[in-house]
Amino acid sequence: xxxxxxxxxxxxxxxxxxxxxxxxxxxxxxxxxxxxxxxxxxxxxxxxxxxxxxxxxxxxxxxxxxxxxxxxxxxxxxxxxxxxxxxxxxxxxxxxxxxxxxxxxxxxxxxxxxxxxxxxxxxxxxxxxxxxxxxxxxxxx
Amino acid sequence: xxxxxxxxxxxxxxxxxxxxxxxxxxxxxxxxxxxxxxxxxxxxxxxxxxxxxxxxxxxxxxxxxxxxxxxxxxxxxxxxxxxxxxxxxxxxxxxxxxxxxxxxxxxxxxxxxxxxxxxxxxxxxxxxxxxxxxxxxxxxxxxxxxxxxxxxxxxxxx
Numbered sequence: 619x620x621x622x623x624x625x626x627x628x629x630x631x632x633x634x635x636x637x638x639x640x641x642x643x644x645x646x647x648x649x650x651x652x653x654x655x656x657x658x659x660x661x662x663x664x665x666x667x668x669x670x671x672x673x674x675x676x677x678x679x680x681x682x683x684x685x686x687x688x689x690x691x692x693x694x695x696x697x698x699x700x701x702x703x704x705x706x707x708x709x710x711x712x713x714x715x716x717x718x719x720x721x722x723x724x725x726x727x728x729x730x731x732x733x734x735x736x737x738x739x740x741x742x743x744x745x746x747x748x749x750x751x752x753x754x755x756x757x758x759x
Numbered sequence: 760x761x762x763x764x765x766x767x768x769x770x771x772x773x774x775x776x777x778x779x780x781x782x783x784x785x786x787x788x789x790x791x792x793x794x795x796x797x798x799x800x801x802x803x804x805x806x807x808x809x810x811x812x813x814x815x816x817x818x819x820x821x822x823x824x825x826x827x828x829x830x831x832x833x834x835x836x837x838x839x840x841x842x843x844x845x846x847x848x849x850x851x852x853x854x855x856x857x858x859x860x861x862x863x864x865x866x867x868x869x870x871x872x873x874x875x876x877x878x879x880x881x882x883x884x885x886x887x888x889x890x891x892x893x894x895x896x897x898x899x900x901x902x903x904x905x906x907x908x909x910x911x912x913x914x915x916x917x
Binding site (some may be wrong): 679680681682684685686687688691692693694700703714724725726728729730746 | 767768769771775776798906909911913915
């Protein structure tokens with residue numbers, strides 16, 4: 619995909635607050651904690667988690683995250699991604715709906731809100747994955 | 760005008776959301792009515808498009824259709840031919856999807872505004888050229904959606 623040739627929109631404080639509040643709510647509802655835990659339980663490798671994180675932090679297109687998860691699921695012969703893919707995809711669709719709600723009818727704002735929500739979402743998942751993974755390793759000792 | 764559209768946020772969101780849904784619907788429709796093909800069939804698409812664009816894809820589809828190959832492979836390439844090359848194509852075809860978008864409709868001239876047939880033909884040709892150019896632009900993302908959803912659905916047992 620070509621690089622977007624336009625400047626990224628600047629979000630106003632009200633929009634930033636709406637993003638933060640939603641990310642806080644996600645954390646409190648344990649949505650991201652549970653999936654981070656599940657990723658550790660199915661023993662996804664840390665490199666796979668970092669790949670997902672790097673993609674989310676660097677991509678300009680939200681659907682690239684969705685397609686990454688679908689692709690990983692499609693090629694996973696060990697059957698780990700298929701155990702978590704539906705939950706991840708469902709959460710991403712919910713983020714997309716929330717971004718449309720926050721961005722109202724402004725496509726540029728919606729585009730940027732989607733990116734910010736995805737970044738906050740993945741940060742929470744990754745943090746809990748590494749916490750759960752290290753706990754699991756300690757328990758094994 | 761066309762460049763403005765292609766570089767706009769609304770068009771970017773269109774590729775990200777509505778076009779993704781359209782590509783996923785096409786995959787779901789195919790898997791509902793046909794036997795799945797091996798992933799290797801789909802792996803051929805992105806490099807051909809990257810190298811030669813829409814004309815390369817047209818060549819690949821025509822070539823695969825005429826090959827003496829498995830029946831399910833043939834059906835898959837016939838399906839892609841309908842989806843991408845036919846004009847306007849079935850309900851879920853890419854061209855039909857693009858033509859239904861108001862921001863694309865706004866770029867096209869009304870054929871009926873011309874009285875002479877020769878002039879109408881000229882408008883039709885110009886409109887087709889605009890849609891072809893937009894298709895050329897969106898095809899890599901379209902097939903990213905299509906292929907990834909296909910791999911996902913077939914892995915989940917479709």
